Amino acid sequence: MKASLTFLGSGTSMGVPTLGCTCAVCTSTDPRNNRMRPSVAIRFHEASERNADARERLVLIDTGQEFRIQALRDHILRVDAVLYTHPHADHILGLDDLRPLTFKNATPTPLYADADTIATIRRIFDYTFRTENRYPTSARVELVEIPTVPGTTIDIHGVLFERVAVIHGRSEITGFRFGSAAYLTDMSDLSEDSIKRLANLDILILDALRREPHPSHSHLDKSIALAQRIGAKRTYFTHISHDLDHGPVSAELPAGIYLAYDGLRLEFEIA
Known part of the structure; x- marks a missing residue:
């Protein structure tokens, strides 16, 4: 089944241009150097024989601070699910802008995340998830915990999203494989088990922050070496x-x- 993936943002937690910076990249006229906080949108159509309500589905990975702007630019009219990689600000703070998109869904929109990320989301967006005195126009969402055991998969309208463990400094966070593509942002390293789970990819998306090493992100040479070892047909670097x-x-x-x-926007086989 064909699918597409759009980079809503390819930048770091501070974005590019970075506030207060006048370097050559921050003042560049190349639009490819304008980088919002990292997120992707995945679109696919269900097979009609599996679902009488077959239509285009849209799954987000992360909702950063510019999600509203990104959604307007990418003509996002509805969201079927959101997958979260980890609880840092540049990956979750756009959650509130899901509100008008979730009002259209017959049931609450599922937000998939590990236990640590769920705890942080509940704390920051208390008004959305509290059972008493809940804000009346809060996003119609529900939190669904992703187990961190190897091989965990999530079925979203017939497509399996597999959790791939990612090392982010001192933490283990979540990457995802879906069909012939994988998205691994905020990565400083990968375990041997995770590398094995990335065999036979058409598209691999990896963190590549900068040229110099960084304690919690992969740098350019390391990402190139990992990409060549994994051997996907095409590798794209993000979180730049x-x-x-x-x-x-x-x-x-x-x-x-x-x-x-x-x-x-990239096209690939998702199922």
Whole structure:
């Protein structure tokens, strides 16, 4: 089954341009150097024989601070589910902007996350999830815990999203494989088990923050080495800081490896 993935954002937690910075990338006229907080939208059509209500489905991975702007730009009219990678601000703070999109759904929109992420979301968005004195126009959502055991899968309208463990500094967070694509943002390293789960990919999306090593994110050379080891047909780097200028860096990347940019849409097989 065909699917598409759109990069809603490909930047870091501070975005690019970064506030207060006048470097060459932050002042660049290349639109590919304008990077909102990292998120993707995945679209696929259900097979009619599996569901009489077959139509396009849309699954988000993360909702950063600019989600409203990203959704307007990408013409997102409804959301069927959201998968969260971890509880940092640049991945969850756009949750409240789901509100008008969830009003259209017959049932609460599921938000899938691990236990730590659920705890943080409940604390920050208490007015959404409290049972008493709940804000009347809160997002119509429900939190669904993702077990962190190896091989965990989530069935979203007939498509399996597999949890892939990702090392993010001192923490283990969540990446996802779906069909022939995988999305691993905020990654500093991968275990051998996770690498095995990424075999035979058409599209691999990896964190590549900057040229210099970083304690909680993979840097350019390390990401290139991981991409070559995993061997996907195409690899795209995301969570890119203002240290990487899209044009010059793209020219030096090995064949089959690319920098992502906001608005880029890729097609792949999802089931």
